[in-house]
Amino acid sequence: MSQASLIDGKDFAARLRARVATQAADLTARTGIVPGLAVVLVGDDPASAVYVRNKERALDSAGMHSLDHRLPATTEQATLLALIDRLNQDPAVHGILVQLPLPRHIDTATVLAAIAPEKDADGFHVTNAGLLAVGRPGVVPCTPLGCLMLLRDVLGRDLAGRRALVIGRSTIVGRPMAQLLLNADCTVTMAHSRTRDLAETCRQADILIAAVGRPEMVRGDWIKPGAVVIDVGMNRLPPACGETGGGRLVGDVHFAEALEVAGAVTPVPGGVGPMTIACLLVNTLAAACRRVGLPVPVEAVP
Ligand code: GUN
Numbered sequence: 001m002s003q004a005s006l007i008d009g010k011d012f013a014a015r016l017r018a019r020v021a022t023q024a025a026d027l028t029a030r031t032g033i034v035p036g037l038a039v040v041l042v043g044d045d046p047a048s049a050v051y052v053r054n055k056e057r058a059l060d061s062a063g064m065h066s067l068d069h070r071l072p073a074t075t076e077q078a079t080l081l082a083l084i085d086r087l088n089q090d091p092a093v094h095g096i097l098v099q100l101p102l103p104r105h106i107d108t109a110t111v112l113a114a115i116a117p118e119k120d121a122d123g124f125h126v127t128n129a130g131l132l133a134v135g136r137p138g139v140v141p142c143t144p145l146g147c148l149m150l151l152r153d154v155l156g157r158d159l160a161g162r163r164a165l166v167i168g169r170s171t172i173v174g175r176p177m178a179q180l181l182l183n184a185d186c187t188v189t190m191a192h193s194r195t196r197d198l199a200e201t202c203r204q205a206d207i208l209i210a211a212v213g214r215p216e217m218v219r220g221d222w223i224k225p226g227a228v229v230i231d232v233g234m235n236r237l238p239p240a241c242g243e244t245g246g247g248r249l250v251g252d253v254h255f256a257e258a259l260e261v262a263g264a265v266t267p268v269p270g271g272v273g274p275m276t277i278a279c280l281l282v283n284t285l286a287a288a289c290r291r292v293g294l295p296v297p298v299e300a301v302p
Helices: 009-031 046-061 077-089 108-114 126-133 142-155 174-183 198-203 255-261 273-291
Strands: 036-042 065-071 095-098 163-167 187-191 207-210 228-231
Touching: 009 046, 009 142, 009 273, 036 046, 036 077, 036 273, 046 065, 046 273, 065 077, 077 095, 077 108, 095 273, 126 174, 142 174, 142 207, 142 228, 142 273, 163 174, 163 198, 174 187, 174 207, 187 198, 228 255
Parallel strands: 036 065, 036 095, 163 187, 163 207, 207 228
Antiparallel strands: none
């Protein structure tokens, strides 16, 4: 049986981060501006704390400022909105990221809508979602942008006519991913928890994006031979017998089976994950460039 090639997101992301660092240094040398991202973390969810720390480290190593705002889990929505208002006005802040999920007493949609669209580093504001939906330039969510970059690295820039299936309809990944693929002239199908005959639908896809959060749900015999499989899932299995701490980290795709059938597949970890942070750097740099009227980096324009 032939083996799929591995899509090395970690290596791709490292090269992307190096390019962004060079462009950020260039911007600073020309204008004196250091791109700055305000990172807002409400509460003490341990996974969110790890993500935020990784984002801040990546910004620092790319020569950008990370402006850290940690608020207790009991923070009132009005306090958070007041902080966002200040960050919207602050000229040293080019991008704003509010780490999700927020505590339950805070309305996520209201908070995301309060971020100035041009500072929305995540691309979650309805204005940016709308721009993507009509195929106009805006801020593109980091994870789907990173997936598209990996796809083009494997298949070439032109994806026209390919059959793409996106499993999962979240506003963070599934929906914007489908819009990006549609804008790239793919024939796009969206599947979700109510889809019938998911396995058969998968078998039609030249490009398969799994973003559902269900460990190893996509099996090898669901995959069209030669397809490109992008696994956005990050699921921690329960510890196996004798294992201490958490269990293995797996994606939404059964990796070993996919390797036997697909043309190319992303591993978990080391596939899509590192691309999300690299694309956050791209979006932050792009926001700083837009502010001073300079062209945005090509990477920010899908
Ligand atoms: N929580 C999980 N993924 C993300 C992301 O991409 N951005 C933000 N802000 N929060 C998240």
